[in-house]
Amino acid sequence: MPGMDRLNSVLRRVPAWPIYAIAAAYAAWRFWLAVTGQLGPDPVDRLTADSGTLALQMLIAGLTISVLRKTIGLNLLRYRRAIGLTAFFFAAAHFLVWLLLDLALRWDQILADLSKRPFVMIGMAALLLLLPLALTSNNMSLRRLGALRWRQLHWLTYPAVLLAALHHLIGVKVVTAAPVAYLAATVLLLVARPALMRRRS
């Protein structure tokens, strides 16, 4: 596909750093709105919901990258690290809003949530799975671990996204289209990837 080749060669000149800049600026802007009372009467709930949803969306976006390359030949691999780290950034923000602003360090309640509520435990598990991925999303870690071990470690993305989508779905009060769509997209992408790999080999 010559069109796609041209697009890929244009994309080679588009750097990934704006993704970090936009994510950081967006988070700072939302936080500022929340501080100044411009996110409605329950800013904690808004920040919790928005950061969680964004994290999930970025995680799913990360999953699409290899699928897009194998299906339509679009090469976005160089953005995957930025997308993954941004997803972790919003997931961590989601966790911190919950810990510091929502539960406001009420440790008895926090520990009870973490020890007996599957909904919270699943979300926490997703974040913990993402942590080593975020810590090793740099060239030095890639060199130190070696490509194969690094790649194997980063397979943790798949269970993490699945848990995140599940956390989102079972966290809602009534099931609407969005959380179902996120979970469906996640499952589809998880199934598509190995199928596409097999077709190649």
Place this chain on the structure above:
Amino acid sequence: MTLGHWDVTPKDLFLNRRRFLAAAGAGAGLGLAGFSPARAAADLTPTPKDAVTSYNNFYEFGTDKEDPARNAGSLTLSPWSVEVGGLVERPGTYALADLLTGLTVEERIYRFRCVEAWAMVVPWNGVPLAAVLEKVGIAKGARYVAFETLYRPEEMPGQASPILDWPYREGLRLDEAQHPLTLLATGLYGESLPPQNGAPLRLVVPWKYGFKSIKSIVRITLTADQPPTTWNQMAPEEYGFYANVNPAVDHPRWSQASERVVGSGLFGGRQDTLPFNGYETEVAGLYAGMDLRQNY
């Protein structure tokens, strides 16, 4: 009909809460010895009106908190009638004004606690449900009161999706319905109820989670048996029929021990949730001998 001056507490009364408290305290005679709804209002600072009217759960108009304020404006409030039936002595379809005529609209400043663990304080205007029930006459054998919200998908866009089993239904045990704290609200902050808050007529049961306080009521039925209620039908293990605010009984997915105070800002933190939402003295007797862990 339109809601006019008659349905609100005179402005000088609700603007001067101290005087109102004194007045209500003096004329308490509300059917329960030593009980005064005004005493329950002591030390409560109402949540700002714009928060009360812009942060709503009213799934008939969408599931986001902002949806009702955005979508409820087109709800036709007049004419409005309420079908009163079942075990009552004077059943019939009452125009809203007829249902309320002769009754005194009072201001009640109540805590409001959502099952989602957030809380407000709302200055309601309304009439005791007991007075309305007395008006229509409670027939022998009545033990429960069932309520139904308007079903009008062309004006209530949320009803287009089957997220809940429409129309929304709620219910109370008769003694709960007759309790002097139980209010049929027609206004808040001294003005007609905004549509997003359940205009023109809604229930307010301040010691129960907010979902019990059904909005935009078109049907009141007295029954012998416990009526089905929407959230209880949808997820019985999460939402009980009683749904009394209880910090000791958690929702399966979150703790009910504390609550976010809506309007308190990003760093407002939480406050402890009180048994029966702070109305324990007034209502605990209704549940004497009941296991509140079983009957959540």
